[in-house]
Amino acid sequence: MLEDLHNPFLPLDERTPATPLWEAKRELAQAVRDYTEALMTSAATPKQMADMSQWLREATAQLEQSPRIYGRNGYTEAGEGTFGEVFQEVGPLCGHSNPIAPPLEMWAEGDTAYARVNMGWRYEGPPGCVHGGFVAALFDEFLGMAQFMGGHPGMTGTLSIKYRRPTPLNVPLELSAWIERSEGRKTFVKGKLEANGVVTAECEGIFIRPTQPVTELRDAVMKEQPEG
Ligand SMILES: CCCCCCCCCC(=O)SCCNC(=O)CCNC(=O)[C@H](O)C(C)(C)COP(=O)(O)OP(=O)(O)OC[C@H]1O[C@@H](n2cnc3c(N)ncnc32)[C@H](O)[C@@H]1OP(=O)(O)O
Numbered sequence: 001m002l003e004d005l006h007n008p009f010l011p012l013d014e015r016t017p018a019t020p021l022w023e024a025k026r027e028l029a030q031a032v033r034d035y036t037e038a039l040m041t042s043a044a045t046p047k048q049m050a051d052m053s054q055w056l057r058e059a060t061a062q063l064e065q066s067p068r069i070y071g072r073n074g075y076t077e078a079g080e081g082t083f084g085e086v087f088q089e090v091g092p093l094c095g096h097s098n099p100i101a102p103p104l105e106m107w108a109e110g111d112t113a114y115a116r117v118n119m120g121w122r123y124e125g126p127p128g129c130v131h132g133g134f135v136a137a138l139f140d141e142f143l144g145m146a147q148f149m150g151g152h153p154g155m156t157g158t159l160s161i162k163y164r165r166p167t168p169l170n171v172p173l174e175l176s177a178w179i180e181r182s183e184g185r186k187t188f189v190k191g192k193l194e195a196n197g198v199v200t201a202e203c204e205g206i207f208i209r210p211t212q213p214v215t216e217l218r219d220a221v222m223k224e225q226p227e228g
Helices: 020-041 046-064 071-077 083-090 132-150 214-224
Strands: 105-109 112-118 155-163 172-183 186-195 198-208
Touching (some): 071 083, 105 132, 112 132, 132 155, 132 186, 132 198
Antiparallel strands (some): 105 112, 112 172, 172 186, 186 198
16 A cells, blocks of 8 residues: 555655656646745736736636646546646645645654645635634645554544634744554554644544545545435
8 A cells, every 4th residue: 555655755856757747847836836825915906916817817718728737646547647746736725736735744753744835825714813714634645654654654634723822824833643552453643742842732533544545535525426
C-alpha cells in the first residue's frame, strides 16, 4: 500500500513536479492564490473589478477549451505521476497545483510528522483568525498523512478537535502529529497546532484501513450513488 501511495514525507527540496504539466500548473496555481488573496483585501473601483471579471472569464474559457483530465485516478491513468505524486499536486490542503490549498507543507523526523502553513485572509473566520472548519481540514489532511508512518493508512473515521485558543491569520503555523497506537484496522493519531509557540488546537483522529485498495475507491463510491 505504501509503495502505491508514495511516501508523503519526501524532503521538502525533493518534491519537484513529476511532469511538465505540474510544473506549469504549480506556477498558475500560485498566481491564482496570489490573485484571490489580493481580491480579499482589494478596494479597487467597481469598474476595475468588472474589467478583471471579464478578463478572468476569458482566461477560464481558455482552460475549459484545453484537453481535460478529471480526478486523481485520471491523472495517474494519463501518466502524470504515481498516486502519491499526483496527491502532492491536487490535495485540497497540500496540493502545490491546487489553488485552494494554502498549501500545507509536511515532513517527518523520526516518529513525528511536522507541517507548516500560513493561512491568509481567504481563511478568516473570527476577525483576524482562521475559520474553525479550515483548522479541522488542516488536521484531517495532516493526521491523514501522519498515519502513513504506521504503514496501514486508512480513511478518517473520527476526528475530534479541541479549539483551545483562536488561531491567528498571516503568521507561520506549526503542526505536529504522532501515532498513539494501532488496533486491527484502526490507527489512532494525535496532533497539535501552534502559533507563536502557543497551542491553539489539539486533535485526535481514528483512521480506518479500508478493506479494498484505495485506488478502487472511486469506482466503489460511484456504484453507491443513485442513478441520475
Ligand atoms: C487509504 C488511504 C487513503 C488516503 C488518506 C487520505 C487522508 C485524507 C483524509 C480524508 O479526508 S478521508 C475522507 C473522510 N472520510 C471518509 O469519507 C470515510 C467514510 N467512511 C467510510 O468509508 C467507512 O465508514 C470506514 C472506512 C471509515 C469504516 O467502514 P468499515 O466498514 O471498513 O468499518 P467497520 O464497520 O468494518 O469497522 C471496522 C472497525 O473500525 C471501527 N469504526 C468504524 N467506523 C468508525 C468511525 N467512523 N470512527 C471510529 N471507528 C470506526 C469499528 O468500530 C471497527 O472497530 P473494531 O474492529 O474494534 O470492531
